[in-house]
Amino acid sequence: MNKINKVEPKIVLYNTLTRKKEELKTLEPGKVKMFVCGPTVYDYSHIGHAKTYIQMDVLARMLRASGLEVFYLQNITNIDDKIIVRANEAGRDWKDLADEFLKCNLEDMKTLGVDSVDKYAEATDYIDAIIKQVETLIRKDFAYVIEGDGIYFEIAKFKDYGKLSGRKEIKENDAQTRIDSSENKRGWNDFCLWKFSKPGEPVWEAPFGKGRPGWHIEDTAITETEFGPQYDIHGGALDLIFPHHEAEITQMEAASGKVPFVGTWVHTGFLNAEGAKMSKSLGNFYTIRDVLARGYDPNVIRLFMLQSHYRSPINFSWENLDAAKNRLRNWQSIVDEILLQEYSRGSHDLPKHIDSSLANSKDILLSYMSDDLDTPMALSAIDGDEIEDEDNFGTLSLFKKYAYSEELKSYMKDLVNNIKDILGIDLLKPDISEEQKELLNLRQKARDERDFEESDRLREQLKLSGLDVRDTENGQIWSRV
Numbered sequence: 500m501n502k503i504n505k506v507e508p509k510i511v512l513y514n515t516l517t518r519k520k521e522e523l524k525t526l527e528p529g530k531v532k533m534f535v536c537g538p539t540v541y542d543y544s545h546i547g548h549a550k551t552y553i554q555m556d557v558l559a560r561m562l563r564a565s566g567l568e569v570f571y572l573q574n575i576t577n578i579d580d581k582i583i584v585r586a587n588e589a590g591r592d593w594k595d596l597a598d599e600f601l602k603c604n605l606e607d608m609k610t611l612g613v614d615s616v617d618k619y620a621e622a623t624d625y626i627d628a629i630i631k632q633v634e635t636l637i638r639k640d641f642a643y644v645i646e647g648d649g650i651y652f653e654i655a656k657f658k659d660y661g662k663l664s665g666r667k668e669i670k671e672n673d674a675q676t677r678i679d680s681s682e683n684k685r686g687w688n689d690f691c692l693w694k695f696s697k698p699g700e701p702v703w704e705a706p707f708g709k710g711r712p713g714w715h716i717e718d719t720a721i722t723e724t725e726f727g728p729q730y731d732i733h734g735g736a737l738d739l740i741f742p743h744h745e746a747e748i749t750q751m752e753a754a755s756g757k758v759p760f761v762g763t764w765v766h767t768g769f770l771n772a773e774g775a776k777m778s779k780s781l782g783n784f785y786t787i788r789d790v791l792a793r794g795y796d797p798n799v800i801r802l803f804m805l806q807s808h809y810r811s812p813i814n815f816s817w818e819n820l821d822a823a824k825n826r827l828r829n830w831q832s833i834v835d836e837i838l839l840q841e842y843s844r845g846s847h848d849l850p851k852h853i854d855s856s857l858a859n860s861k862d863i864l865l866s867y868m869s870d871d872l873d874t875p876m877a878l879s880a881i882d883g884d885e886i887e888d889e890d891n892f893g894t895l896s897l898f899k900k901y902a903y904s905e906e907l908k909s910y911m912k913d914l915v916n917n918i919k920d921i922l923g924i925d926l927l928k929p930d931i932s933e934e935q936k937e938l939l940n941l942r943q944k945a946r947d948e949r950d951f952e953e954s955d956r957l958r959e960q961l962k963l964s965g966l967d968v969r970d971t972e973n974g975q976i977w978s979r980v
Contacts, residue, residue, distance in 0.1 A: 510565060510869045512732075513810060515740065515764035516663055520871055524762060525731045531562050531569045532730035534722050534761075536739055537619065539576040540600040541585045543786040544607050546800075546815055547736070547770040547777060552613050553801050554767050554809040554872070555734045557922060559615035561868040564861070564921050574721050575601055575621045578711055583700055593701060607787045611797050612923040620721045622712065628720040629712045630705045633692045635754045637707065642692055645683045650693040650707060654686045657749045663764060664741040678742060679713065690746050692716050715746035719754075728755035734765040768807075772815045785815070793817075798924050799824045805874040805922060827924070830881065832978045833895050834926045837903065837911045842976055845900040849907060856883070856897050857910040861917040863894070868921060881918065928979065935964050942968065943975055 510523040525531055535555045538544055559571045576582075577597040586593040605619070622629075633650060636642040641657065642650050654660050654667075661667045667688060669678060679691040691713040696702040702709050712720075722730060728751060735744065744764065751760045769776075772783040790800060803823035807813045836842050856863060867877040883896030894914055901907050915926050942957035958968050966977045 510562070511871055512763055512765055513871050514762075515766050516759065516761070518665075521763070523731075525567075526729060526762070529566075529568055531567050531732060532572070532726045533559060533562070533569055533732040533734065534572045534574070534718070534726070534730065535616075535733070536718065536735035536743070537573040537575045538604050539579050539581055540597045540604055541579070541582040542600060543788055544604050545777065545784065545786050546772070546790060548604075549607075549611060549787050549790075549800060550770045550804050550813060551734075551736045551767045552608060553611060553804045553923070554874075555765075556613040556615045557805065557868075557874065558732075558734065558765065558809075558872055560921050560923060561865065561872060563615070564917075565865060565869060569615075569617075570726075571615055571617045572722065572725050573616045573619055574718050575604075575619050576714065576717060577601060577621045578623050578701060578717075579714060587699070603788075610791065611787065611800060612925070614923075618725070620725065622717040622721070625717070625720045625724060626703050626712065628724045629693075629716055630703075632716055632720050632723070632750070632754055634706065636692060636750060639753065641750075641753045643685065644707070645681060647695060648681050648683065649679075649691045649695050649710065649713070651679070651681070651684060651689045651691055652746070652750055652753075654689050654749065657753050659752070659758075660749050661745065663745050663748055666741065669741070688742060690715055690742065692750070715743060716750060718743075719747050719751040719760075723751065723755075728757050729759070730761060732763045732765060733761040735767070737766045737768055740764075740766060765809075767809050768812045770813045770815055774814060774816075790820070795820060795824065796827070798926075799827050801922070801924050802827050802878075805924075806878060808875055809872050826882075827926075828979070830895060831926050831928055833898055834911065834915055835928065835978065836976060837898060837908055838915070838927065839930055840976060841903050841908075842973060843898065843901055843903045843907065844971075845898070845902055847901050849901050849904055853906075853910070854897055856880075856894050857907075857914075860894050860910075860914040861921070864917055864921050874922070877922070881914075931966065931977070932964075935961065935966055938964065939966075939968070939975065939977065946970070946975070 511520050512523055513520045535552075538548060559569050562569045578593070582597050583593050586596045589596065601621070608614075633642065636652065637650065642652055644650055678688065693705065693707065694710050694713060696709040696711070701711055703711060733744070748760050752758055771777065772785060775781055775783060777784045791797070799820065803820050804813065806823060836844070863880050864877050867873045867880060881894050883894050898907065898911060919925050938957055938961050942954055942961070945953040945957060961968050961977070962980060965980050967980050968975050968977045
């Protein structure tokens with residue numbers, strides 16, 4: 500086993516393999532190799548995908564903001580039973596269908612601000628590596644052939660099977676459709692490494708028979724090619740632990756003889772919709788595009804997903820999404836006031852000794868994020884409403900205290916940039932239009948001249964343009980409708 504190096508600064512993550520929070524250690528000092536299971540591209544990505552990929556995006560952002568060099572790799576399963584079935588149903592070529600939905604998936608990720616992935620690796624680009632791994636497992640006597648079916652991994656020959664999940668049986672929330680069925684398997688949970696060719700299916704030449712890869716071996720062939728037989732972090736949704744991630748460990752450690760295959764396993768909790776598991780039959784199945792089509796800002800979706808800890812379940816509902824929308828709107832209104840209006844609701848001048856929450860917002864965010872990616876506490880620190888110790892916590896709440904100044908504006912810019920860099924949430928909206936600015940000036944002039952009828956008329960005109968205006972002792976202040 501290679502020498503392991505402690506990460507500086509200290510970052511703690513819950514490791515599914517050891518079932519406890521541990522200080523992150525990497526194979527190379529200052530570098531992190533991170534892999535996350537990507538989508539099977541046979542349909543549009545749904546909000547469950549959004550949860551995992553937003554939370555894993557934030558993990559990569561946190562690691563980079565902490566000064567680490569991260570290579571974030573994600574696979575794309577573009578050959579699979581589901582793709583073949585969907586293509587046949589639609590009377591389409593499997594590759595065209597997979598390419599179309601891959602394009603849609605990447606567009607959705609870009610819209611959601613999931614941009615920390617360094618490489619998307621399509622499974623069909625790694626067929627040679629897959630064949631090589633299958634040959635290794637055959638040579639080491641971990642695999643056997645079922646004539647007319649495929650090549651299977653024999654679980655009974657790998658003594659550590661089950662060490663990730665702590666079990667060997669299937670349960671309700673597992674990816675049950677991924678259990679390879681065959682009456683001729685030696686063990687019920689033996690899994691297929693290579694599926695022999697069938698009429699109408701894509702086929703590749705291999706020394707052990709024409710066919711196509713099984714699902715599990717795609718990922719290990721990709722990671723061995725890009726990272727080698729061992730790497731630092733493997734992420735994915737909770738339902739992939741068994742059998743998929745268990746199978747990955749089994750085949751890679753059997754093939755390489757090196758343990759552990761992955762140092763830290765990070766899994767995201769389930770997403771239910773309206774109190775139940777998402778299902779088209781229940782009418783509670785939503786794609787990312789369904790949510791965006793209702794007019795929700797992608798920043799709202801990100802905030803909603805980050806309000807719960809990544810290992811916790813989330814209940815998606817329109818009411819809960821609207822609550823996140825209101826929270827974001829409140830944040831943006833404070834940012835607008837200070838960065839775009841030169842106004843603060845506070846009346847105190849900044850003290851000579853600047854509160855550490857204003858000067859060190861990045862450190863405060865990272866102090867929570869480096870503790871098992873505690874986004875709920877990081878978001879609470881941004882709110883700052885119920886935190887008493889203002890020397891160490893609270894950000895936006897402190898901005899409310901102080902009157903406008905260039906110094907305050909500078910700290911707000913830093914905070915906005917840190918939130919965007921670490922959480923991927925953009926609080927700075929584009930400036931208002933020149934027409935809106937002119938209406939605001941005319942309204943202020945009307946108020947100065949005590950022409951309140953004209954002032955009210957202009958207020959309604961501004962509201963129609965998208966701005967809500969209220970009057971304060973410091974002048975008029977607008978917020979976006």
